[in-house]
Amino acid sequence: MGRLFSFLAVIIVMAIGMFIYSKQMQSSSTQAGASNPQGAINITGVKSDLISIASAERRYFAAEGKYVSLDDLISTNSITVARQRPPYSYAVEVSPGSFRVIANRSGENTSGTPFRLWVDENLEFHSSE
Numbered sequence: 001m002g003r004l005f006s007f008l009a010v011i012i013v014m015a016i017g018m019f020i021y022s023k024q025m026q027s028s029s030t031q032a033g034a035s036n037p038q039g040a041i042n043i044t045g046v047k048s049d050l051i052s053i054a055s056a057e058r059r060y061f062a063a064e065g066k067y068v069s070l071d072d073l074i075s076t077n078s079i080t081v082a083r084q085r086p087p088y089s090y091a092v093e094v095s096p097g098s099f100r101v102i103a104n105r106s107g108e109n110t111s112g113t114p115f116r117l118w119v120d121e122n123l124e125f126h127s128s129e
Contacts, residue, residue: 039113046088046103049081050119053090053101058121067094067121070101088117 053070056079061067070092073079083090088103102118114127 036112042085042088043113043117045085046117047119047125049085049090050101050103050117050125051123052081053079053092054099054119054121054123057092057094057099057101066096067099068092069094087113 053073056073057067060073060076060078068076070083070090073092074083081090085103087105087107089106091102091104093100093102098121100118100120102116105113105115114129116128117125118127119125
């Protein structure tokens with residue numbers, strides 16, 4: 001009897017876990033700013049690239065005491081990220097005490113993705129339609 005109760009408890013917990021997981025997956029593509037799965041995949045890749053570039057900026061600042069452009073990061077081999085992930089291309093805006101790594105979308109919005117995504121020196125994401 002105890003084993004049957006334990007088995008049923010495990011099944012119930014797994015069902016609850018799967019329900020929560022499925023709801024989380026449904027809302028993650030909406031939170032990412034995409035209205036379809038391919039758009040969510042693109043946004044996830046772009047966010048990963050932005051974090052990589054921002055982390056390289058922070059490392060460069062720690063070593064050299066200044067922020068630099070994307071071209072400088074690439075030329076010093078501080079990053080291995082490409083300059084673009086179609087339909088997005090990357091840029092870095094720097095000022096003496098801060099930076100923004102920006103991804104701009106080119107072309108039409110066929111996947112429900114934001115026009116511009118950027119991350120700042122605090123690694124906070126922002127987007128604009």
